[in-house]
Amino acid sequence: xxxxxxxxxxxxxxxxxxxxxxxxxxxxxxxxxxxxxxxxxxxxxxxxxxxxxxxxxxxxxxxxxxxxxxxxxxxxxxxxxxxxxxxxxxxxxxxxxxxxxxxxxxxxxxxxxxxxxxxxxxxxxxxxxxxxxxxxxxxxxxxxxxxxxxxxxxxxxxxxxxxxxxxxxxxxxxxxxxxxxxxxxxxxxxxxxxxxxxxxxxxxxxxxxxxxxxxxxxxxxxxxxxxxxxxxxxxxxxxxxxxxxxxxxxxxxxxxxxxxxxxxxxxxxxxxxxxxxxxxxxxxxxxxxxxxxxxxxxxxxxxxxxxxxxxxxxxxxxxxxxxxxxxxxxxxxxxxx
Amino acid sequence: xxxxxxxxxxxxxxxxxxxxxxxxxxxxxxxxxxxxxxxxxxxxxxxxxxxxxxxxxxxxxxxxxxxxxxxxxxxxxxxxxxxxxxxxxxxxxxxxxxxxxxxxxxxxxxxxxxxxxxxxxxxxxxxxxxxxxxxxxxxxxxxxxxxxxxxxxxxxxxxxxxxxxxxxxxxxxxxxxxxxxxxxxxxxxxxxxxxxxxxxxxxxxxxxxxxxxxxxxxxxxxxxxxxxxxxxxxxxxxxxxxxxxxxxxxxxxxxxxxxxxxxxxxxxxxxxxxxxxxxxxxxxx
Amino acid sequence: xxxxxxxxxxxxxxxxxxxxxxxxxxxxxxxxxxxxxxxxxxxxxxxxxxxxxxxxxxxxxxxxxxxxxxxxxxxxxxxxxxxxxxxxxxxxxxxxxxxxxxxxxxxxxxxxxxxxxxxxxxxxxxxxxxxxxxxxxxxxxxxxxxxxxxxxxxxxxxxxxxxxxxxxxxxxxxxxxxxxxxxxxxxxxxxxxxxxxxxxxxxxxxxxxxxxxxxxxxxxxxxxxxxxxxxxxxxxxxxxxxxxxxxxxxxxxxxxxxxxxxxxxxxxxxxxxxxxxxxxxxxxxxxxxxxxxxxxxxxxxxxxxxxxxxxx
Numbered sequence: 001x002x003x004x005x006x007x008x009x010x011x012x013x014x015x016x017x018x019x020x021x022x023x024x025x026x027x028x029x030x031x032x033x034x035x036x037x038x039x040x041x042x043x044x045x046x047x048x049x050x051x052x053x054x055x056x057x058x059x060x061x062x063x064x065x066x067x068x069x070x071x072x073x074x075x076x077x078x079x080x081x082x083x084x085x086x087x088x089x090x091x092x093x094x095x096x097x098x099x100x101x102x103x104x105x106x107x108x109x110x111x112x113x114x115x116x117x118x119x120x121x122x123x124x125x126x127x128x129x130x131x132x133x134x135x136x137x138x139x140x141x142x143x144x145x146x147x148x149x150x151x152x153x154x155x156x157x158x159x160x161x162x163x164x165x166x167x168x169x170x171x172x173x174x175x176x177x178x179x180x181x182x183x184x185x186x187x188x189x190x191x192x193x194x195x196x197x198x199x200x201x202x203x204x205x206x207x208x209x210x211x212x213x214x215x216x217x218x219x220x221x222x223x224x225x226x227x228x229x230x231x232x233x234x235x236x237x238x239x240x241x242x243x244x245x246x247x248x249x250x251x252x253x254x255x256x257x258x259x260x261x262x263x264x265x266x267x268x269x270x271x272x273x274x275x276x277x278x279x280x281x282x283x284x285x286x287x288x289x290x291x292x293x294x295x296x297x298x299x300x301x302x303x304x305x306x307x308x309x310x311x312x313x314x315x316x317x318x319x320x321x322x323x324x325x326x327x328x329x330x331x332x333x334x335x336x337x
Numbered sequence: 338x339x340x341x342x343x344x345x346x347x348x349x350x351x352x353x354x355x356x357x358x359x360x361x362x363x364x365x366x367x368x369x370x371x372x373x374x375x376x377x378x379x380x381x382x383x384x385x386x387x388x389x390x391x392x393x394x395x396x397x398x399x400x401x402x403x404x405x406x407x408x409x410x411x412x413x414x415x416x417x418x419x420x421x422x423x424x425x426x427x428x429x430x431x432x433x434x435x436x437x438x439x440x441x442x443x444x445x446x447x448x449x450x451x452x453x454x455x456x457x458x459x460x461x462x463x464x465x466x467x468x469x470x471x472x473x474x475x476x477x478x479x480x481x482x483x484x485x486x487x488x489x490x491x492x493x494x495x496x497x498x499x500x501x502x503x504x505x506x507x508x509x510x511x512x513x514x515x516x517x518x519x520x521x522x523x524x525x526x527x528x529x530x531x532x533x534x535x536x537x538x539x540x541x542x543x544x545x546x547x548x549x550x551x552x553x554x555x556x557x558x559x560x561x562x563x564x565x566x567x568x569x570x571x572x573x574x575x576x577x578x579x580x581x582x583x584x585x586x587x588x589x590x591x592x593x594x595x596x597x598x599x600x601x602x603x604x605x606x607x608x609x610x611x612x613x614x615x616x617x618x619x620x621x622x
Numbered sequence: 623x624x625x626x627x628x629x630x631x632x633x634x635x636x637x638x639x640x641x642x643x644x645x646x647x648x649x650x651x652x653x654x655x656x657x658x659x660x661x662x663x664x665x666x667x668x669x670x671x672x673x674x675x676x677x678x679x680x681x682x683x684x685x686x687x688x689x690x691x692x693x694x695x696x697x698x699x700x701x702x703x704x705x706x707x708x709x710x711x712x713x714x715x716x717x718x719x720x721x722x723x724x725x726x727x728x729x730x731x732x733x734x735x736x737x738x739x740x741x742x743x744x745x746x747x748x749x750x751x752x753x754x755x756x757x758x759x760x761x762x763x764x765x766x767x768x769x770x771x772x773x774x775x776x777x778x779x780x781x782x783x784x785x786x787x788x789x790x791x792x793x794x795x796x797x798x799x800x801x802x803x804x805x806x807x808x809x810x811x812x813x814x815x816x817x818x819x820x821x822x823x824x825x826x827x828x829x830x831x832x833x834x835x836x837x838x839x840x841x842x843x844x845x846x847x848x849x850x851x852x853x854x855x856x857x858x859x860x861x862x863x864x865x866x867x868x869x870x871x872x873x874x875x876x877x878x879x880x881x882x883x884x885x886x887x888x889x890x891x892x893x894x895x896x897x898x899x900x901x902x903x904x905x906x907x908x909x910x911x912x913x914x915x916x917x918x919x920x921x922x923x924x925x926x927x928x929x930x931x932x933x934x
Contacts, residue, residue, distance in 0.1 A: 010741025294442030300435025
């Protein structure tokens with residue numbers, strides 16, 4: 001009976017699963033096959049990035065945030081202002097948006113380290129409301145309630161002009177999503193990523209193996225902020241517009257709902273959830289344009305009451321099995337503890 | 338200056354009545370009910386409709402503004418809320434946000450999005466002077482009414498048997514149940530009562546705070562601040578927090594109008610940083 | 623020989639309760655210490671103070687001469703002070719293999735790496751697997767900790783501690799709640815695992831019987847105070863049982879030169895357990911050697927605490 005040779009190696013968990021490749025291929029295929037839907041595809045890609053950024057904070061960091069829109073909005077405004085006043089190069093603006101939001105994340109991360117879930121809810125909500133107030137007050141800079149119009153972007157990489165149909169926009173957003181997702185994927189499979197899970201599971205134990213929980217949480221909060229800022233920057237750049245809406249509470253609530261639908265803690269939840277959410281939102285908006293918020297509320301209530309695990313019934317179970325394979329092919333079926 | 342103080346106290350007392358139900362609910366059921374403001378809104382809109390369209394006198398509306406949301410709370414607690422007590426805070430937050438969305442959209446549909454006004458009786462309008470300090474009649478009314486309510490609440494919690502059962506259930510639900518205390522009934526009653534108080538606060542606050550469909554969202558943070566800063570283990574903590582908040586807000590908006598709401602948010606963040614479990618909480622739970 | 627871990631005047635007060643009172647602990651390097659005390663004596667509090675989970679109300683803690691009183695728990699771990707928890711503290715969502723690999727990565731200073739996968743370094747992977755095998759976890763090393771059986775969880779708890787290659791290892795009641803057979807097996811595994819010469823061990827328990835098998839030093843804690851902290855042989859040698867007729871012996875006189883621990887009086891006879899000092903001993907006393915149990919029980923004082931320690 002051999003022993004060591006059949007032992008599964010840890011590194012296998014980080015290998016790409018066929019299903020993952022399928023997701024990305026589908027996203028790329030959509031560019032070619034669904035050119036008429038480029039605008040909504042672009043929205044989905046941006047939303048997915050926003051959701052992934054929250055997954056890092058919530059799913060991996062365990063930080064309950066009700067104000068993630070703060071980073072999204074900070075990135076949007078930073079990129080818009082950069083395009084108007086400095087340079088119209090998209091990638092430079094993207095970097096600026098992510099940087100500004102990341103710094104905001106770093107500055108506010110001490111606030112989410114202490115206290116209970118309730119404290120965190122409030123502090124994060126408070127920060128986003130402060131930002132909203134700031135944007136409202138300094139309407140000379142931010143355009144106030146009217147917003148910043150005319151954010152005209154130069155050609156991407158110096159070559160690709162943004163077209164009205166949104167195809168370049170979608171390609172751009174998808175590419176950014178992919179690159180940032182890759183980085184996040186590496187991170188969650190690394191010792192740092194496992195350490196985050198450890199902190200979330202048992203903070204005392206994490207300390208007992210030498211992890212400094214506060215530092216790590218600050219790092220992931222900053223990173224999540226930067227990613228959200230990048231998503232915001234993409235929105236401002238691809239729609240040519242940035243308004244107070246990017247800092248509104250419903251943005252934070254929407255992205256939470258996305259993660260509820262898609263699931264947290266395996267990164268793809270943001271993508272899956274964003275697709276489903278946008279499709280539902282689109283359907284509802286065409287059916288009841290004025291009161292889709294009502295139906296959104298009903299959907300939220302229904303999902304929670306039915307139980308996030310039972311909501312999509314069989315489909316959900318299949319998704320969970322998918323998620324397990326995406327997360328890392330452990331041979332044991334006793335994944336769901 | 339004293340007028341400011343007076344106004345601030347009025348504002349604070351109002352916030353207290355609005356938020357105390359949330360404090361007790363959170364302390365008792367450990368449920369983060371962000372939809373608390375919706376019950377307040379219900380009381381406010383009921384009062385507005387009754388005074389404006391049915392000609393019902395304002396003072397008569399107040400008990401109704403308490404009862405109807407209380408009944409609503411009594412209906413929703415066992416059906417919607419109770420199944421969620423054991424769930425994660427994320428689930429609870431999401432649920433209550435959904436409830437907020439539904440309530441906002443429903444109110445917007447039935448009443449439109451404009452601000453609603455309440456017809457105050459003549460006796461409560463205007464101001465009078467006392468030793469050079471301007472006293473608004475309505476604000477005085479609010480202070481007196483809320484003070485009476487507060488005293489009654491404190492007495493009920495500290496002196497009555499229900500109060501001691503309530504405190505026992507807050508302290509340790511399992512042990513209280515083992516002692517034969519009907520925890521479910523306490524939950525139901527407390528939730529209903531808290532929602533009723535919120536409704537009453539909404540009716541009283543329509544004039545002072547402004548009433549429109551976005552009320553629950555606008556004031557969600559204020560309620561949470563009162564609860565987080567004041568703690569959930571009693572009545573006096575939230576009262577003190579609400580008073581501080583009210584005075585700070587009024588003073589801030591007067592002295593530094595450009596910064597307006599910042600003061601409140603910043604004070605909240607500062608307090609939570611220093612005392613994450615609230616200014617008045619005892620040991621960390 | 624300088625103590626590897628020592629405390630000076632360590633105190634911990636919770637409101638009106640003094641859980642730890644002026645404790646001056648000194649652990650001899652490379653020795654096996656047994657921290658004995660009845661339930662409620664403050665053993666876990668002491669371990670929490672030493673590891674930084676609790677901040678002391680007063681006093682200092684020194685590790686290899688360095689003052690670590692202000693250091694956070696994770697900083698102490700990095701200096702080689704490692705502990706296990708009485709109630710298993712594991713990562714429910716991680717497998718033993720992942721947990722051990724993470725601990726090893728932390729030890730090697732590679733815990734914060736984010737660009738390479740956890741198992742990419744095959745040396746870490748191999749060491750984690752080998753450690754798991756050594757602790758009988760090979761068959762479950764790919765299962766999430768939340769679904770492991772109780773015995774396996776305890777083994778994992780120890781494995782994690784050893785993965786950190788500690789210099790000082792504090793085991794907080796590792797055999798509590800195990801039946802006698804399981805306890806014996808576990809202690810055997812433990813003894814084998816900590817056989818390294820340069821590892822200092824402190825193992826706490828309220829059961830005296832097992833600890834004689836694994837330790838050579840005794841640290842006795844009662845009601846938050848340190849009654850004894852010495853080599854077991856020295857303790858046994860220093861304490862004697864003195865008996866004599868009630869009418870002739872002078873207990874008060876005994877106090878002058880020796881440390882009287884416990885006095886038992888019947889109308890006819892007086893029996894004393896004392897630590898013999900350098901002064902003279904009244905010839906009226908009949909002197910006998912004292913057993914370790916007798917000595918410990920004498921220090922523990924009241925009859926209830928004795929019951930707790932004897933029951934095994």
